[in-house]
Amino acid sequence: MTTIEKTEQTAGESALAAVMSFVFRSVDEVGAALNCALVVMGDKLGYYQSLVDDGPSTPSELAEHTSSDEHYAREWLNSQAAGSFVDYDPDTGRYTLPGAHAVALTDRTSPAYIVGLYQIAFGTMQDASRITEAARTGDGMGWHEHTDDVHTGCEWFFKPSYDAHLVADWLPALGDDAVDKLTSGAHVADIGCGHGASTIVMAEAFPNSTFVGVDSHQESIATARERAQEAGVADRVRFEVSAAEAFGEEKLDFVTTFDCLHDMGDPVGAARQVHNILKPDGVWMIVEPAAGDHVEDNLNPVGRAYYAFSTLLCTPCSLSQDVGLALGTQAGPARIRDVVTTAGFSGFELASQTPFNNVFAVRP
Numbered sequence: 001m002t003t004i005e006k007t008e009q010t011a012g013e014s015a016l017a018a019v020m021s022f023v024f025r026s027v028d029e030v031g032a033a034l035n036c037a038l039v040v041m042g043d044k045l046g047y048y049q050s051l052v053d054d055g056p057s058t059p060s061e062l063a064e065h066t067s068s069d070e071h072y073a074r075e076w077l078n079s080q081a082a083g084s085f086v087d088y089d090p091d092t093g094r095y096t097l098p099g100a101h102a103v104a105l106t107d108r109t110s111p112a113y114i115v116g117l118y119q120i121a122f123g124t125m126q127d128a129s130r131i132t133e134a135a136r137t138g139d140g141m142g143w144h145e146h147t148d149d150v151h152t153g154c155e156w157f158f159k160p161s162y163d164a165h166l167v168a169d170w171l172p173a174l175g176d177d178a179v180d181k182l183t184s185g186a187h188v189a190d191i192g193c194g195h196g197a198s199t200i201v202m203a204e205a206f207p208n209s210t211f212v213g214v215d216s217h218q219e220s221i222a223t224a225r226e227r228a229q230e231a232g233v234a235d236r237v238r239f240e241v242s243a244a245e246a247f248g249e250e251k252l253d254f255v256t257t258f259d260c261l262h263d264m265g266d267p268v269g270a271a272r273q274v275h276n277i278l279k280p281d282g283v284w285m286i287v288e289p290a291a292g293d294h295v296e297d298n299l300n301p302v303g304r305a306y307y308a309f310s311t312l313l314c315t316p317c318s319l320s321q322d323v324g325l326a327l328g329t330q331a332g333p334a335r336i337r338d339v340v341t342t343a344g345f346s347g348f349e350l351a352s353q354t355p356f357n358n359v360f361a362v363r364p
Contacts, residue, residue, distance in 0.1 A: 031083060036125065038079055039105070039118040040149065047076060048105045051086065051097035058093050108156070111164035116156030117305075123149025124313045131312050140320030143263065144217050150313065151195070151220060158259055159197040161356055166198065167205040170285065173352040174361045178254060178283045182206040186253035189214060189277070191244045191270070192260030196224030196237070198287075202256075203233040209254075213239040214247050244270035249277050255284045259357070261339070262288060262331050263314050265321020271343030275364060284345070284362040286336060290355060293332040302355060306330050336360060 042048050050065040051057060057065065059074035066073070077095045081088040085105075087096045097105070104114045126147055134141060143150075171179050182188070185208035190199040193213030203211050215221050221239045228234040240247075244257075245266050255274050261267050274284050289306050291298055298307065310329035318326040327335055337348045340362050347363030 031079075033125070035079070035083055035085075036118045036122040038076060039085075039115060040122045042076060042080070043105070043115045043119075047073070048097060048102070051095065052102045052106050056089070056092070056094040056096040058095075062095070108160070109163070111160045113156070113160045116153045116159070118153070119149050120153030120157055120309075120313075121305075123147045123151075123153055124309065128312060131316055134316055134319070138319065139316075140318065140324065141316040142320040143317050144219070145320075146313070151217070151223075154259075155195040155197050159201075161354060162198050162201050162258070165352075165354060165357075166201050170287070170352050170359045173359060174283055174285060177281070178285070178361075181253050182209050185209055187250065188212070188254045188256070189247070189249055189252050190256045190258070191215075191247060191274070192257050192263070193224060193239065194220050194258075194260070196227045196239060198256065198258040199224070199237055199239075200227055200231045200233055203228075203237045204231060207236065209236070211237045212249065213237065214242050214244065215239070216241065216243045245273050247273060247277070251279045251282075252277050253279055253282050255282065256287070257284075258287045259289060261286055261336070262310075262327040262329055263317045265318050265325065266323035267325055267327060267339050268342050269323065271340050271345065275344045278364060280364055282364065284340075285351075286340075286360040286362060288331065288336060288358050288360070289329050290353060290357050291330040291332045293334040297332070298330045303330060333358060333360070 045068050046066045047062060050062055054061070054065045059077055060070050062077065063070040063073040077086065077088075080086040081095060085097075085101060087098060089096070103110050104112045107113055123146060126149070127141065127145075130141060171182065182202070183206060186206070188202065188209055188211045190196075190202070190211060190213045193199050193215050194217070196213050199211050199213040203209070213221075213224055215224070218241050221241050224239040225234070228237045228239065244264055255278055261270070264270050278284060290302060291306065297303075306329040314329045315326045318324055327339070333350055340348055345362050345364060347361070349361050350358060351361040352359040
C-alpha cells in the first residue's frame with residue numbers, strides 16, 4: 001500500500017470513527033430525552049422517595065413499598081441504573097439512590113431540587129408535533145393550551161430558587177430602599193405570577209406589605225389562590241386574572257416579573273403599563289432566565305436547555321399573543337434593557353445572578 005493509499009485509508013477510518021462517535025452520542029441523547037418521562041414517573045409513583053425512606057430495594061420490594069407493579073419497577077430501576085441515577089449491587093440485587101441524588105430528586109425545600117425541570121420538559125415535549133406545524137406558518141401556542149405538567153413543572157423548577165435567593169439575595173441586591181419599603185409596608189404587584197410561588201415567598205417574608213398576583217391564565221390563578229390559603233397569607237395576598245399590559249392598579253411601591261417577560265407577546269406594552277402604575281420612587285425587579293447578549297455566550301448546558309424551551313414553549317407562547325415580539329428565553333440583558341427603556345424607564349442594572357437567572361433592577 002502506498003503512502004497516499006494509507007493516508008486515504010486513515011482519513012476514511014477517522015471519518016467513520018467521527019460518525020460512529022456521533023451515533024453513540026445520539027443514543028445517549030435519546031436515553032436522556034426518554035428519562036424526562038421516567039423521572040416524572042418515578043416522582044409521581046413515589047419510587048425515589050421510597051428509595052430514601054425504605055433504603056436500597058429490589059424491584060419486588062420497591063413495587064411493594066409503592067403499591068405498584070413489579071414489572072414496571074424492575075425496568076424503571078434498570079433504566080435509572082444505566083443512567084447512573086441509582087446504583088445497582090449485583091450481589092444483592094438491590095438498587096440505591098445516592099444521597100446527593102436524593103436531595104435533587106426528593107427534597108422540595110432544597111435549591112438543588114430538579115424534578116420540576118424534568119416535568120416541564122416532559123410536558124413541553126408532548127406538544128412538539130403541534131409546534132413543528134406552527135413553525136411552518138409562524139403561528140403560536142398559548143400557555144393555557146399546554147398540559148398541567150408544563151404549569152406545575154414550571155412552578156417546581158423555579159420555586160426552589162425563589163425560596164433560596166429571593167429574600168436572602170435578590171431583594172437586598174436591589175438596594176436598601178426596596179427591602180426597607182417591603183419591611184415597613186409596601187403595595188406590591190407580581191405580574192405573570194403563575195401559581196403564585198414568588199408572590200407567596202415575598203408575602204411570608206414581609207407581613208406588613210400587601211400583594212397582588214396577576215396572570216392571564218385562569219387555572220394558574222385558581223391554583224395560586226389555593227396556595228395562598230395553604231400558606232396562611234390569603235389575608236394579605238389576592239390574585240387576579242389579567243394580561244400584563246392591561247393590569248390596572250393604584251400607584252405601586254414595588255413590581256416584580258419572574259421568568260415571564262420573554263413569554264409575553266407585547267413585553268414593551270407590559271413595561272409601559274408597569275411604568276404607569278409604579279410610583280416615581282418605586283422599583284421593578286425583573287427576573288429572567290440566565291443569558292448573555294450573544295449566541296456564543298449561551299452555548300453551554302443551561303443555554304442549551306433554555307434555547308430548547310424557547311423553541312418549543314416560550315417563543316410559541318409569545319407568538320400566540322398580540323404583537324408577538326418573541327424575545328426568546330435567552331434574550332440577554334441588552335434586549336431586556338431595550339424593552340424597558342423603550343417603555344420609558346431610565347434606570348436599569350443587572351443586580352444579581354444565579355446559574356439559572358438574571359435579576360434586573362429597573363427604576364423610572
